[in-house]
Amino acid sequence: MSATTQSLPAASLLQLIWLASPALPVGGFSYSEGLEAAVDCAGVSTEEAAANWxxxxxxxxLARGDLAVIAQAIPAWRNADISRVKALNDWVVQTRETSxxxxxxxxxxxSLLDWLRNHNSISPAHLDVCAALPPTYPVAFALxxxxxxxxxxxCLSAYAFGWAENMMQAALKSVPLGQSAGQRILARLAAEIPAAIAEAMALSDAERQAFSSxxxxxxSQHETQYSRLFRS
Structure with a gap:
């Protein structure tokens, strides 16, 4: 190991693993983020197609939207820049294209804010600010x-890997796929996460965007899909 490499303190590492866990009680398992509709309407019916999707x-x-928001929201929370936090939260709400x-x-x-209220890591003042927004998930995660x-x-790695695990599980249920296929998809996503994080961190406010037509x-089609497993 390089002498200049700094290890993440164990307590912080464990907290990041906790935040990335699909067992975190925020309901991420109940969403497919359009994947279920892609299976039904766009021919995502194989392991390769699901991995590409x-x-x-x-x-x-994710890289151009949520990850870019978190990259800016973490220092805003750390610096108590509440106006910046609110602007980022408003942007997330305004760029969600369906109900x-x-x-x-x-x-x-x-749900994440409720979870945070059971811990002592966040100041009551910041919890109150977050509740008043009300928070979107990327902004609550940044807090x-x-x-x-x-x-x-x-922090972005934890968020992205948690997303990847949830989406892999959604693929297993909706395509459907076996566990081995799911692990191959997760391996591909994990290998691509560092590049997505680098892209997210390089984006300015003007470059951040969430347009995916x-x-x-x-x-929109999923909202009226006849039979579905997931809430999105």
Whole structure:
């Protein structure tokens, strides 16, 4: 190991693993973020097609939207820049292109805030500010990560891997696929996460965006899909 390499403190590492866990009680398992509609309407019916779909979603949607927001929201929370936090939260709400996408980020944000109230890591003042927004999930996640002795890239890695695990599980249920296929998809996404994080951290406010036209169309179709497993 290089002498200049700094290890993340164990307590912060464990907190990041906790935040990335699909067992975190925020309801992430109940959403497919358009994947279920893609299976039904866009021919995502094989392991390769599901992997390609999720890879595109990672780079074209998550990196340019949620990850870019978190990269800016963590230092805003750390610096108590509440006006900046509010602006980022407003941006997330305004760029959710369907009602189910907006309901997802609002529900998961509220649930994460409720989880944070059971811990001592966040100041009551910041909890009150977050509740008043009300929080979207990326902004609530940034609050949860802000007190940790972890750099922004590590925090983004936790968020992105948690997303990847949830989406892999959604693929297993909706395509459907076996466990081995799911692990191959997760391995591909994990290998691509560092590049997505680098892209997210390089984006300015003017470059950040959440426009994904096909995803928005499929999400709209999912809202009236006859039979479905997921809430988005």
């Amino acid at each position: 999720l890879s595109d979603q990672l780079h074209l949607s 189910e996408m907006r309901l997802q980020t609002e529900q998961m944000g509220r 949860a990560a802000s007190p940790l002795a972890a750099g922004v890239p590590d 096909m995803l928005a169309i499929l999400s």
